[in-house]
Structures are given as structure tokens and as C-alpha cells.
Amino acid sequence: MTITKEQILAALSNVEEPDLKKDLVTLNMIEDIKIDGLNVSFSVILTTPACPLKAMIENACRNAILYFVDKEAVVSINMTSKVTTQTNNSMPGIKNIIAVSSGKGGVGKSTVAANLAVGLAKTGAKVGLIDADIYGPSVPMMFGLEGARPHSTQVDGKTRIEPMEKYGIKLLSIGFFTDPNQPVPWRGPMVSTAVKQLFTDADWGELDYMVVDLPPGTGDIHITITQSFPIAGALIVTTPQNVALADTRKGVGMFMMKAINVPVLGIIENMSYFTPAELPDNKYYIFGEGGGKKLAAELDVPFLGQIPLVKSISDSGDAGAPMIMDDNNPMAHAFIDLAKRVAQQVAIVNANAAQAALV
Numbered sequence: 099m100t101i102t103k104e105q106i107l108a109a110l111s112n113v114e115e116p117d118l119k120k121d122l123v124t125l126n127m128i129e130d131i132k133i134d135g136l137n138v139s140f141s142v143i144l145t146t147p148a149c150p151l152k153a154m155i156e157n158a159c160r161n162a163i164l165y166f167v168d169k170e171a172v173v174s175i176n177m178t179s180k181v182t183t184q185t186n187n188s189m190p191g192i193k194n195i196i197a198v199s200s201g202k203g204g205v206g207k208s209t210v211a212a213n214l215a216v217g218l219a220k221t222g223a224k225v226g227l228i229d230a231d232i233y234g235p236s237v238p239m240m241f242g243l244e245g246a247r248p249h250s251t252q253v254d255g256k257t258r259i260e261p262m263e264k265y266g267i268k269l270l271s272i273g274f275f276t277d278p279n280q281p282v283p284w285r286g287p288m289v290s291t292a293v294k295q296l297f298t299d300a301d302w303g304e305l306d307y308m309v310v311d312l313p314p315g316t317g318d319i320h321i322t323i324t325q326s327f328p329i330a331g332a333l334i335v336t337t338p339q340n341v342a343l344a345d346t347r348k349g350v351g352m353f354m355m356k357a358i359n360v361p362v363l364g365i366i367e368n369m370s371y372f373t374p375a376e377l378p379d380n381k382y383y384i385f386g387e388g389g390g391k392k393l394a395a396e397l398d399v400p401f402l403g404q405i406p407l408v409k410s411i412s413d414s415g416d417a418g419a420p421m422i423m424d425d426n427n428p429m430a431h432a433f434i435d436l437a438k439r440v441a442q443q444v445a446i447v448n449a450n451a452a453q454a455a456l457v
Contacts, residue, residue: 101138101167103131109166110140113158116151117442118449122159130176138163139174145449146306147179147222148441181223181306182448185455187328189297192226194330194444195308197323197360199353201345203314206368207335208236209415210405210436211311213422214333217437219266220422223306226261226268228296230323231313232289235273241265242418248274251301258301265423268305270296290322297327307441315345316352324358331363331447333402333440338367338389346390350397363443364400365390366436369407381406402439405432 111123122128122142131140142159144152160173183193198211208231215227229237238244241264248270251260261268272292302308313319323329332353336346346365353360367390371381384407394401405411408429414421422433 101133101136101171103133105167106131106133106138106140106163109162110159112166113155113162115155117446118145122155136168136170137172137174138167139176141176141178144177144179145182145445146441147181148218148438149179149445150435150438150442152177179222182445182452184328184330184448185452189328192302192305192308194306194448195310195327196363196440196444197310197312197320197329197332198335199312199320199332199349200314200335201316201347201349202342203234205314205335205337205342206405206411207314208240208311209411209420210333210335210366210368211309212237212240212415212420213433214437214440215267215307215309216265216420216422217433218307218309218441220434221437221441223441224304225266226302226305226308227270228308228310229269229271229273230293230296230310230319232272232292232319233313235271235276236415237269237271237311238273239418240415240420241269243269243274244418246274253301259295259299261300261302265420268302270300272296289318293319293322294326307444316349320352321358324353324360329360330444331361333363334365334399335368336365336390336393337369338383338386340386340389342385343389343393346393347397350399361447362397362399363440363447364402365394365397366402366405367391368405370404372407400439400443402443403432403436405429405436 107123110128111121113122115125127143129141129143156175156177159175163171163173181193200207215225219225229235243262246262248262249260250257261270334346334349336342350362353362371383373381391401411421422430424430
């Protein structure tokens, strides 16, 4: 029996993309079908290189060919990706802007933003990180770039800031342009202008994801960024205790306001529990248990996971090397998993927006 392209497509139409709830053929995720006798090869175009369901989809495709076409087929699958973007994206060079926010300070928002950015890059994506926390920029310290000063470059006849590069991502922070020992006593309009320049006056090139570390709370910078740039979605970082959750509820509410209307990608609970090194199976819920998960359920937004209270996480930030760079540390794998879940949520939001645009 001769295997045909039509048979391959018919078989793969039985494989559903779990998040988008449609089959791979309908979603145009199958390309480059080649057939040579019993040898069958094709590419599956995922919505992100960080797809956490990659292995499951590959296995389902292989089984579909063997079951619906020929059990003797030799199947070769190229799992690749093309990061999706919003249909109304006004910044074509940057496919997705992810805002990382928190209702209050001290919950580890910048640590999450830094490790998320590097985690997305480690999966193969092109990533940038903007430190928009004007009054307390921490990216220079977290990436070992204190005292660094970005250069300028000429792009299409215009002078552009050239972002710093480290650990596979491009970086800009207001901390690169100010004295770290002096406060930044700027009023609202000055702050808004400075933040906009980090976006518009820099040569970011082509990026799959731009992670933006926002200041804590709900203020001028949040409004400026959400109303000036096409934000794919917002992540909210909290800790389990009630005082943090109360502020987190307000933060989520801000993004859901009609005037802002930014999709909430999910809630991340930081400092969830403490596990002593000598008792690795024990979990001590110092700040309360399960608050972030309950809040996510209450607000009907995804809960993206817990990050434990681990001294090495803060130590790595202080040392200028985000925890995710240490492949031997279990927490590095936890941050990689978090990055994949975030990319997954961005792809879902983009797909839903594209579907809504057709209605």
C-alpha cells in the first residue's frame, strides 16, 4: 500500500492541541510532509518553543500515523515552533509583552521576572527584560551589571540605546542610567516618559517575549505601559499571607478594569513554604498555606504554581546570577517549568483573541 499525504493529514486530524481544543491540521500546525515508501516525516509547528506539552503532542502524532495509516511506518517528526502574537500588535518586532506585577513590595516579583526571562530564553525563545521599577531597580544587581552603561547605536538614521546582553537575554533598566546611591525623586510625567523610552528608544531587534518588571502596587507606570503598548498579559506575584493577598486582589482587579483590559496570565505564589535542607520531605508553611491558589480560583484566573522559600534563590540574585542558571539546583527546573506554563498561557490568550476577532 502506498502512503499518501491525504492519509497523513487525515490521521493527524485526530490529534488535538490540548490547550487550543482543536486538531493540529485545522490549526495549520503540520508542515513539510514527506513520504518515501514507509518512511514518513513532517514538522509540527508549536506556538512556542517553551511548550510544556511538546513530548505529549509528538507521541500522539506518532501513534496516530501508526494506528490510522500503517503500523509498519517509520515516523520522523520535527518538533519546531513559531511564537504567536496578538492580531493588533503595534510593535511588530516584539511579539509578546509580559508584565510581571505585584500588589505590594517584598514578594519576590523581580526575582520571578529575572528567572522567567532567562527561563524562556533557555527554551529557545528570543527574550528581552525591561526593569520598569523606576524607584527600586534591581536588574543591574541580579545580573551582575552594576555600574554598566549601555552604548548607543545608529539604526535607520536614528540613535538607539543598545540593550545589555547577558545569560541569553537583552536587558535595560533605569538603574543603568542613574546613580545607585541616589534616590530618583521624579514626578509622574517624568517617570512615564523614562519608562516609554526604555521601550521606544532602544534597539530591541526581534523578540518573542519582552518581560517587564513593573513596580509594586498600581500606579502611573502600570497605566502608562498598559495604555501605550500591546501587553499580551500580566503575571501577578504574591505570597501566601492575607495582607499580600488583599493587595494582589487589587492588582488583578486593575488589569481587569475596562480602561486597561489586560489578560491576567496567572498568579504565582512565592515563598510558599520552607523546606530545611536536612529534612527535604518536610514543608513548613510559614506565611500560611494555599492562599494564592484559593485567590486564583476566586478570581477565575490560572494558578501557575508555588515557589518555595529557599535561601539560594535570593543568594543567586545578590550574586548576579539568577537561580535558573544553576542546572544542578532543583529550583532551576521549577523556574523552567514556570516559564513553560507562562508561554503556554500567552499562546492560549493569543489564540482566543484571534478567534474572537473572526466572530
